[in-house]
Amino acid sequence: MGSGENNPLGAQNAWDMLSDEQSQKHITTGSGDLNNILGGGIHCKEVTEIGGVPGVGKTQLGIQLAINVQIPMQYGGLGGKAVYVDTEGSFMVERVYQIAEGCISDILEHFPHSHEKSSSSNKQLQPEHFLADIYYFRICSYAEQIAAINYLEKFLGEHKDVRIVIIDSVTFHFRQDFDDLALRTRVLSELSLKLMKIAKAYNLAVVLLNQVTTKFTEGSFQLTLALGDSWSHSCTNRVILYWNGNERYAYLDKSPSLPVASAPYAVTGKGVRDVVSSNHKRVRVT
Amino acid sequence: MANMPVSEMRLPPHLAHLLAARRLDTAKDVLSLPEVELMAVLDAGLPTARAAVAHVSEAACPPCQTALALLEERVRLGGGGRLATTLCGLDEALGGGIPMGKLTEVVGPSGIGKTQFCLKVALLGALPEYYGGLDGRVLYIDTESKFSSRRMIEIGQKSFPQVFRQEGLAQKMAGRILVTRPTSLADFTKSLEQMKVTLLQHDVKLLIVDSMAALTSLENERATGFRQHPLRWALSFLKSIAEFSRIPVVVTNQVRSQSNVDGYHFSFEVDRKDGDNCTGGFDSHLVAALGIQWAHAVTVRLVFESHSGHRFIKVAKSPMSPAVAFPFVVETSGITLLSDEGIDVTGPEITSIRCQGKNVLAQ
Amino acid sequence: MEERMNQDQRSTEGRCGRFWNGMDLLKDVTGSKHFLPTGLEGVDTLLGGGLRQGQLTEVTGPSSSGKTQFCLHSASHVAAKHMGVVMYLDTSNSFSPSRIATIIDGTPGLFCQRGSQSTIFLPFFLPLSYGFDLQPKDVRLKNIMRSIICESVFDVFALSEVLHQLEVSLLNDKEKNGGSRICLLIIDSISSLLAPIIGGKYPQGRAMMISVAMILKKLADEHNLAVLVTNHMVSAGNGAVKPALGESWKAVPHVRLVISRDRGSNICTATVLKHTLLASGRTTKFVVPS
Numbered sequence: 001m002g003s004g005e006n007n008p009l010g011a012q013n014a015w016d017m018l019s020d021e022q023s024q025k026h027i028t029t030g031s032g033d034l035n036n037i038l039g040g041g042i043h044c045k046e047v048t049e050i051g052g053v054p055g056v057g058k059t060q061l062g063i064q065l066a067i068n069v070q071i072p073m074q075y076g077g078l079g080g081k082a083v084y085v086d087t088e089g090s091f092m093v094e095r096v097y098q099i100a101e102g103c104i105s106d107i108l109e110h111f112p113h114s115h116e117k118s119s120s121s122n123k124q125l126q127p128e129h130f131l132a133d134i135y136y137f138r139i140c141s142y143a144e145q146i147a148a149i150n151y152l153e154k155f156l157g158e159h160k161d162v163r164i165v166i167i168d169s170v171t172f173h174f175r176q177d178f179d180d181l182a183l184r185t186r187v188l189s190e191l192s193l194k195l196m197k198i199a200k201a202y203n204l205a206v207v208l209l210n211q212v213t214t215k216f217t218e219g220s221f222q223l224t225l226a227l228g229d230s231w232s233h234s235c236t237n238r239v240i241l242y243w244n245g246n247e248r249y250a251y252l253d254k255s256p257s258l259p260v261a262s263a264p265y266a267v268t269g270k271g272v273r274d275v276v277s278s279n280h281k282r283v284r285v286t
Numbered sequence: 287m288a289n290m291p292v293s294e295m296r297l298p299p300h301l302a303h304l305l306a307a308r309r310l311d312t313a314k315d316v317l318s319l320p321e322v323e324l325m326a327v328l329d330a331g332l333p334t335a336r337a338a339v340a341h342v343s344e345a346a347c348p349p350c351q352t353a354l355a356l357l358e359e360r361v362r363l364g365g366g367g368r369l370a371t372t373l374c375g376l377d378e379a380l381g382g383g384i385p386m387g388k389l390t391e392v393v394g395p396s397g398i399g400k401t402q403f404c405l406k407v408a409l410l411g412a413l414p415e416y417y418g419g420l421d422g423r424v425l426y427i428d429t430e431s432k433f434s435s436r437r438m439i440e441i442g443q444k445s446f447p448q449v450f451r452q453e454g455l456a457q458k459m460a461g462r463i464l465v466t467r468p469t470s471l472a473d474f475t476k477s478l479e480q481m482k483v484t485l486l487q488h489d490v491k492l493l494i495v496d497s498m499a500a501l502t503s504l505e506n507e508r509a510t511g512f513r514q515h516p517l518r519w520a521l522s523f524l525k526s527i528a529e530f531s532r533i534p535v536v537v538t539n540q541v542r543s544q545s546n547v548d549g550y551h552f553s554f555e556v557d558r559k560d561g562d563n564c565t566g567g568f569d570s571h572l573v574a575a576l577g578i579q580w581a582h583a584v585t586v587r588l589v590f591e592s593h594s595g596h597r598f599i600k601v602a603k604s605p606m607s608p609a610v611a612f613p614f615v616v617e618t619s620g621i622t623l624l625s626d627e628g629i630d631v632t633g634p635e636i637t638s639i640r641c642q643g644k645n646v647l648a649q
Numbered sequence: 650m651e652e653r654m655n656q657d658q659r660s661t662e663g664r665c666g667r668f669w670n671g672m673d674l675l676k677d678v679t680g681s682k683h684f685l686p687t688g689l690e691g692v693d694t695l696l697g698g699g700l701r702q703g704q705l706t707e708v709t710g711p712s713s714s715g716k717t718q719f720c721l722h723s724a725s726h727v728a729a730k731h732m733g734v735v736m737y738l739d740t741s742n743s744f745s746p747s748r749i750a751t752i753i754d755g756t757p758g759l760f761c762q763r764g765s766q767s768t769i770f771l772p773f774f775l776p777l778s779y780g781f782d783l784q785p786k787d788v789r790l791k792n793i794m795r796s797i798i799c800e801s802v803f804d805v806f807a808l809s810e811v812l813h814q815l816e817v818s819l820l821n822d823k824e825k826n827g828g829s830r831i832c833l834l835i836i837d838s839i840s841s842l843l844a845p846i847i848g849g850k851y852p853q854g855r856a857m858m859i860s861v862a863m864i865l866k867k868l869a870d871e872h873n874l875a876v877l878v879t880n881h882m883v884s885a886g887n888g889a890v891k892p893a894l895g896e897s898w899k900a901v902p903h904v905r906l907v908i909s910r911d912r913g914s915n916i917c918t919a920t921v922l923k924h925t926l927l928a929s930g931r932t933t934k935f936v937v938p939s
Contacts, residue, residue, distance in 0.1 A: 009801050010800065011799065013794065013796070013799070014728075014750075014797040014799060015746075015791050017744070017746040018747060018750055020746075021746050022747075045742055046742045047741070047742060054582045054603055055602060055603045055636055089388060089389075089525055089528075090605065091353075091356075092381075093357045093360055094357075094360075094381060094606065096353050128357075131352065131357055134353035134354075135351075137347070137350050139348065140522075141288040142288075142318075143313055143317045143318065144287055144288050146318075147287070147313060147317055147342070147343040147345075149343075150317075150339055150340060150344075154344065155350070173522075176519065176522060182848055183318070186845045186846075186848065187318065189841060189844035192841070193804060193845070196740065196741055196801075211582045212582075216888055223551060223553075229711075229882060232712040233712050233841060234741070235741070238713070240552060244555075246632035251552075253554065253713060254713040256718075256721070256743040256748060257747050257748040257751075260913060267608065320846070321804075321845070322805075322846045326852065332806060
């Protein structure tokens, strides 16, 4: 059997895997409460599905992660790059710029002397540099989506500093363009295995944003993530974003090591953050 | 790029021949099969099938751009990629106006002012740039025969009096609006298919579809050959048209009233209502079937609703802003905001649509 | 791949030709084959002791019902009791070493990165370093965890490859040591590997599934392994669900359990769908400790 050290997909014993895991950094979501229920943030080497109703902030969170993965190591981040696969055209580059600005302003606030440091290996704390490290693919059909995911295996080999792949959203094209549902299940099963492999082989986080639909179960219509039964087992972790009264909440629905839990979060002008106390008026974006 | 022919992909000759021999002519043909089925079709081993998939995928995958390059392109194309509606509060909430290259939905009960809004926007598409317009032609797909040039000119004269004082300008502006009235879903679909050519031929700068929902009533569930949901296909096609031609696309949608007030929840929320102090049980008013699909697929969603004796334009979905609502009235000059200071909207109110206090559903 | 399939068929035919008398069979069944306890109370009772060596046990259930926890608990418990090496094949990157360590150690939250031990908690940023100091009792943990081997497998061909290498390794063990060090083989989940190949135009999809099944049973039988596999659920129409992998798979495992989890709690229910020795339909509740 292949050795774990040379081959990322080879066999490893659990003790070695534990020390590897302990030294892994997680990707912060921007909200401490949300990070907490996720065990520190989004995990590399795992596929995390994030689903939610329209407007609750899936794309906002996706963009936030694409920025946060780039936080330099000296500030506790991974210093990596991001791949953003956009299947719905939700990626608004002006918003990405704002979120990058918000991240940089938080860095400068918490590490006040960072702008004085000058090192050639430092990422310059400019929004343009953050935008330059997001590789963007615009996908318009399921065939293109499959092509992109297949091509990623080669692309990631050439861009080893990518530490997150975000697909927004993963099921959109498959919901409408596939006639043969049994074939769709087979194709999606294969696709999800490929995504698992990418996550493990390249030691990065794969984040799949998913839509919500209604399903008639247990005597009533309930909300559920799209492509339900044929797809629901295809992720390592699952987070559902929902409305609880007037607040946004995230519910950890599936995880191999963490219990189910909910946490509130907010979407502000700077991006995804913790909920401030309710007296504070929320800042509107202009 | 899904329909990219295999012959154009510059594959190694043995793979190209193999695929051609089995009539796998486009990228889509090759990629719609799991690997093992491709093996069977090609009558080849796993390494060959995998090589074919890898080559085809690389060729068919759209080119990658960095987000910075996207931003620079946006800046280069100018205008910040927005069409200002002249409703200041709304424009601010939208980051400048209706985005170009994206789908904007306008939804609300009938009679509330959606068409009035479309008329104003249509006018702005036609106006010269120094008046804040796009200085181009507007394609107005009018499925309910609601378009009225006279009303549009009236709006123009009242909103931009200095412009329309000019002799003949009103007629010139009206002349830039190309109105089509499809009588059936098939008609509409056909015009969509030719849309890209049409847009180029006539130098169209804005596309308005008023309204999408009416098309379902034109067609009585006859087999149209578009799988289960012809409107879904139309929706994604409109999106791709928007992106391809980088013009704003505005689509109106209608509502129908909801029989039961119960909203929808996730299964893990069901048990939690006992401990909560939320009144009246379920209060999340999301829509089913096509409604939710629409909500996911559009980039900007403007909900026109009425409650508490006023009408509101609510920015229910926008990447640039949290939800906010503006009270408005319809005057001779068209839609006018009563206040540019929007009212923040949170929680389930964001997705609900209210018509005189009752909740309604989008179709 | 095809050559291997034919080979496997031949060897089983060889064994099928042998005649067993009733007493031999009984001795074979009750004698040398032990139960490997899962460590989940209720389940072990339900199964008459645990996972049977020489047999294939399947656990099926809807998403998030506890299948992976079942596997992690079994692996941890067997390793902690020093019953042998556990081979864990993971198809969804769900093998969690920290969870294994927590189960073995018994202390909840020991290896979680929840909260923070750093001096300043910055809500936006993560703690800059995590502590992990080796204590004396961790030597015990280290020895136990080193007997759990995990390998990621992402397609059915890779699975066949891994199983054949495993077979070679087991044969070597037998030759040198008279028996195998490996006592438990877990595949979580076998259904995700088989889902892309079943039901399509690929005529050998079903045959491949049966071939994999036969290798597993052969490994179980000849090397006294307990084999545990997980299966997911698919829709059966009208909102109902059924185990994936269809009719041809039903006959493969010796024992089939269906599990489900009560909404928002740690309490799961296991029901026996099929068992070679015990009546089916029996059910129990078990708790997945946090």
